[in-house]
Ligand SMILES: [Zn+2]
């Protein structure tokens with residue numbers, strides 16, 4: 001495969017990067033609500049570590065740890081205890097890479113290392129608290145990457161990414177930056193709100209097929225599902241344009257673009273085009289019989305009714321907005337850049353709607369599983385590497401350094 005080779009950030013560059021202005025933005029967002037709870041979680045994690053040194057717990061497990069310099073290794077840590085009567089303990093059995101993982105694992109993100117990686121998984125329920133009614137031990141479930149309670153006003157309105165019972169951006173696999181909830185490349189994961197979070201895996205769907213539904217497939221789904229039916233009703237030939245990487249080199253993986261294209265097709269779009277500069281992503285898209293273009297080709301084309309910006313880059317967002325048709329919609333997966341310029345005048349004149357944000361994963365997971373169960377969506381065709389969880393350090397290192405698209409590891 002004509003893949004890129006990425007380089008890890010060393011400790012100096014990683015910790016220096018945390019002090020950059022975007023680090024302050026992350027800190028401000030992370031502490032704007034429930035800051036006391038976030039601090040208590042950190043203090044608990046620190047005391048657990050100190051206690052572990054004094055008297056090693058008999059309940060141990062391995063968890064994959066990323067350290068600066070691109071170091072990935074198994075660490076022995078105490079297995080999590082049942083997190084209260086509403087919680088569950090699960091065992092991840094299929095874990096997918098997220099498109100953001102190379103950035104995190106190689107130290108180039110604003111999430112401080114070391115951390116326990118992994119936030120997309122299908123798991124087996126091991127133990128449930130006494131108040132849990134929706135799942136039982138032995139059941140296979142999709143575990144949303146975001147932590148949400150299922151009962152607060154935000155959760156009840158379907159805005160589970162902004163659950164008010166937990167600190168902002170609470171999620172697995174991002175270390176203290178995500179609130180210290182553990183990583184999915186582990187033998188056990190604690191789920192604080194089992195009824196509010198876990199979604200049973202429908203019979204007939206393989207765990208590896210649904211592993212990325214926990215995050216990336218839902219993110220792809222929300223780029224199109226909320227807008228496409230209305231656009232197709234007005235114009236059956238309405239085009240869906242997906243802007244992936246606008247640079248030849250990026251630390252983000254390319255799976256989200258491919259999932260978005262497949263979901264657009266599953267929902268009835270006849271014209272679906274992927275724009276990307278990475279040869280491996282374009283080749284994979286062509287194997288899936290998708291139309292592909294280089295960013296420069298867009299200058300000669302008419303704008304599209306629905307544009308998904310999955311570039312994670314300010315230039316990609318600009319290109320996506322410039323390619324959005326009058327009264328069209330541009331949805332953006334966002335960027336870790338602190339700010340981005342947008343073509344405000346052209347957007348005004350064309351009456352363009354822009355949505356930048358994160359998926360409400362728990363709310364969307366059942367809809368995505370329905371599409372898969374009905375045989376209309378096959379996320380597994382995006383997977384480039386299937387390997388054993390035992391090989392996680394080597395398989396993920398190759399994925400991060402080699403610019404892989406989707407690596408899924410199973411027990
Ligand atoms: Zn993710």
Ligand SMILES: [Zn+2]
Pocket residue numbers: 148149150151152153154155156162163164165
């Ligand atoms: Zn909630």
